[in-house]
Amino acid sequence: MTPLYAFYGDDFTGSTDVLEQCAEGGVPAVLFLREPDAALRARFPEARAIGLAGDSRSRSPEWMDGNLPRAFASLGNAAIVHYKTCSTFDSSPHTGSIGRALDLGVAAFGGPAAIVVGAPHLRRYVAFGNLFAAAGAEVFRIDRHPTMSRHPVTPMHEADLIRHLAAQTEARIALVPIDRIHADEADAAFAEASDADGVLFDGLSMDDLAATGAVLLGRKVGFAVGSSGVTRALVLAWRAAGIVTGAANDVRAAEVDRLLVVSGSCSPVTARQIAQAASDDYVGVRADVDALLRGETAEEERLIRAASDALGQGGRAMVHSAEGPLGSTAPAAGDRLGAALGRVAGAAIREAGLSRVLFAGGDTSSHGVAQLGIDALTWAAPIERGAPLVRAHAADPAIDGLELVLKGGQMGGDEFFEAVRRGG
Known part of the structure; x- marks a missing residue:
């Protein structure tokens, strides 16, 4: 079965976040920790979403050039491939460059790529291109976030995500702003940006993600970059279209003594x-x-x-x-x-x-x-x-x-x- 969706996680924690989104949406999924060969993939025949956990968040652009194309190819012919980033989008021109990953993904799968960073389920929000993230009870613009503004490797000093990416790539990035999403014009705004390499979607709520997912599915977008907001947007679109009908997994874990x-x-x-x-x-x-x-x-x-x-x-x-x-x-x-x-x-x-x-x-x-x-x-x-x-x-x-x-x-x-x- 051809997967509905494949993803490469730039670190392992974010990769398991995608498994959670799939489970909640009734989408059987597996996350591989090595590039999957036919024998490994055959062990999970029910999977409709497959992922590859990586560590590119801590790697150089040169490392990405040498490794990401092969990793992307190992994911096969899924309808859409997602380069999964942290919802805080922290990266730099020298370490974990999301811009370089965007370039490589567009080269592999075509553009424009969808860029979805807002993840309301994690209290991460994007408005007019600017990223906000919670810390405790408060929500901060990412460049004022008490932790992410001081990250020891990739501190976030710029909240405007288009400006942030401009330091990492020469790709042209357009915006689908929140007011057009709320005016039911997300699809039109995306179409107007067809000559861009990437299109950033604002997102404050699950309804915003549903509107984004409808664009990704309807426009048959082949490559996306961003947080598990991408996954949630797609799950909402698949369920609305009747492509996925399975029940959410409601298993609960047992207590352990150690x-x-x-x-x-x-x-x-x-x-x-x-x-x-x-x-x-x-x-x-x-x-x-x-x-x-x-x-x-x-x-x-x-x-x-x-x-x-x-x-x-x-x-x-x-x-x-x-x-x-x-x-x-x-x-x-x-x-x-x-x-x-x-x-x-x-x-x-x-x-x-x-x-x-x-x-x-x-x-x-x-x-x-x-x-x-x-x-x-x-x-x-x-x-x-x-x-x-x-x-x-x-x-x-x-x-x-x-x-x-x-x-x-x-x-x-x-x-x-x-x-x-x-x-x-």
Whole structure:
């Protein structure tokens, strides 16, 4: 069966967010953690949406040139291919360039590409081309967001997304503004921009996403860039057109008695979660980041022993590299740190025979989970919006069936770790 939809996730956390949107819309989906060959795809014959989890968010444009075309080709002949970004759209000309990904996608699939960043289900909004995102109870313009404006690798200093992309690509970007969407003129506005390379859609509500999805489906757009707002827009359009009729998956997760948390996040949100978890009897194990970055196996072994001891005694352990924002001089080494933390997690999972683990932080999730030898992930159950429980499919019996939550730094309430252990 030809997939309705395929996506490449620029990190693992955002990729599982797409699985959640598909599950809520009744769309069977699978997320591959390696480029799928025929044998791997054949293991998931029911999937109508397929994805490939990547780590391009932390990569250079040159890396993208050498890797994204092959990754896009591996997704096959889906009706639309989506380059999935974080809903905060953070990127730069040198790291995680969404502009370069846009160029490569248009070259592969044709244009104009649809750019959909607003994700009301995650409290991310776009109005007249400007991005706004929630932090706690408040909503901030992204260049004033308390975390994303100070991101250690890709700080967002520009809220106007067309201007933001202009620093990364020479592509011509047009806008379907919110007033025209509300005037039922989204399709006309998109048609007027037919000579653009990309068309950015505003979005404040689910109704706005429904209008956007109708344009993408009706115009047979072949390539899209943006958040899981793309997925939600398409799901709404498919259901409205009767293309998808399956019931939403309403499975709930069971509680487990042991949980390992592995965090490379430096978000204030994650810092609060770490503090709360300490009050909930989680044993905190602080990593020596410098030692990990130097490749010292003794530090990895220390973390493995400490995590295994904590899991054996109280069942709750968290290995973390930070407790809040880093200084401006901190090195940008999320790939190496994430990989080291992934090796620690893999050893602790196998030693303790764990059934559930939580990774916190985009780079930690992408580079850490890559160390576990997982072939694919499927949706398992909801936990909190944007951070679902997923199930691993792997050749290693210790990893096959493992339940994971991959949490971006901004996701979750203060008691999120315990919510994951309890199953929501």
